[in-house]
Amino acid sequence: MGVEMVDLYVGAEKKHFCVHKDLLRNKSKAFEAMFSPSFKEGQDSKAHFPKEDPAVFALLIQCLYTGQVPGVDLTEYKKALGYRRLKADSLEPKPKELITAIDNVRAALHLRVCLFILADMYHVTDVLDTTMNCIWAGYKCISSLPTIEEISFVYGETVEGSLLRKYMAHCCYWQALKGMPKDMDDFVDSYRTSRLDSRLHVSHSLG
Numbered sequence: 463m464g465v466e467m468v469d470l471y472v473g474a475e476k477k478h479f480c481v482h483k484d485l486l487r488n489k490s491k492a493f494e495a496m497f498s499p500s501f502k503e504g505q506d507s508k509a510h511f512p513k514e515d516p517a518v519f520a521l522l523i524q525c526l527y528t529g530q531v532p533g534v535d536l537t538e539y540k541k542a543l544g545y546r547r548l549k550a551d552s553l554e555p556k557p558k559e560l561i562t563a564i565d566n567v568r569a570a571l572h573l574r575v576c577l578f579i580l581a582d583m584y585h586v587t588d589v590l591d592t593t594m595n596c597i598w599a600g601y602k603c604i605s606s607l608p609t610i611e612e613i614s615f616v617y618g619e620t621v622e623g624s625l626l627r628k629y630m631a632h633c634c635y636w637q638a639l640k641g642m643p644k645d646m647d648d649f650v651d652s653y654r655t656s657r658l659d660s661r662l663h664v665s666h667s668l669g
Contacts, residue, residue: 464482464483464484465482466482466483466507467480467482467507468480468481468483468507469508469509470509470510470511470519471508471510471511472510472511472512472514472516472519473511473512473514473516473519474512475516476510476512477516479519479520479523481523483497483507485526485527486526489586489588490584490585490586491585492583492584492585493584493586496509497509514580515576518573518580519580521573521574521577522577522580522581522586522589525577525581525586525592525593526586526589529588530592531574531589531592531593531596533599533600534570534571534596534600534603535570536567538563538567539560539564539566539603539604542559542560542562542563564604567600567603567604568604568609568612570600571597571600571601572612572615574593574597574600575597575612575615575616575626577589577593578590578594578597578625578626579616579619579620579626582624590625591625594625594626594629597626597629598629607633607637608630608633612630613633613634616630617630
């Protein structure tokens with residue numbers, strides 16, 4: 463990994479991160495170019511990202527070092543559903559607690575959506591598939607799909623051909639034709655199939 467470090471200043475508040483230069487360059491074509499001797503950032507071992515969210519950037523750095531995207535914590539959600547005492551007749555989900563828990567899961571999923579967008583922007587390809595899996599698995603766990611607001615956000619922040627945008631389009635298509643899925647496994651299977659069909663179509667067109 464090497465010992466040379468770079469200083470990253472993120473967001474309007476210039477949140478400081480100190481990261482191994484070789485790690486950034488090895489994981490991202492964009493960072494490889496940015497921190498090469500040909501650019502000022504490479505010469506100064508320093509870069510500014512004023513428009514990025516420090517929380518999302520911190521998550522990206524964590525993923526680079528660990529090689530993993532942290533899953534969404536579902537403890538609060540499972541507790542609200544009474545998973546630990548599911549067979550107890552007297553135990554029922556508490557609506558307010560459940561709504562709060564779902565909102566918190568959606569907030570965690572939004573952070574991972576932003577992670578995907580950031581990783582896509584800087585071509586950190588190792589993070590993309592794992593983050594995408596984390597996103598759809600999170601929605602599956604709460605038996606839900608992205609809201610219109612969440613879908614609109616993704617469309618505003620991604621480009622045509624983005625894997626995340628395709629997932630949101632599939633969610634929109636499913637809800638328009640079938641409503642909310644009664645069995646999330648059916649939806650996930652259909653999404654996987656649509657991804658496979660898309661890849662096969664691309665490979666055939668290229669061949």
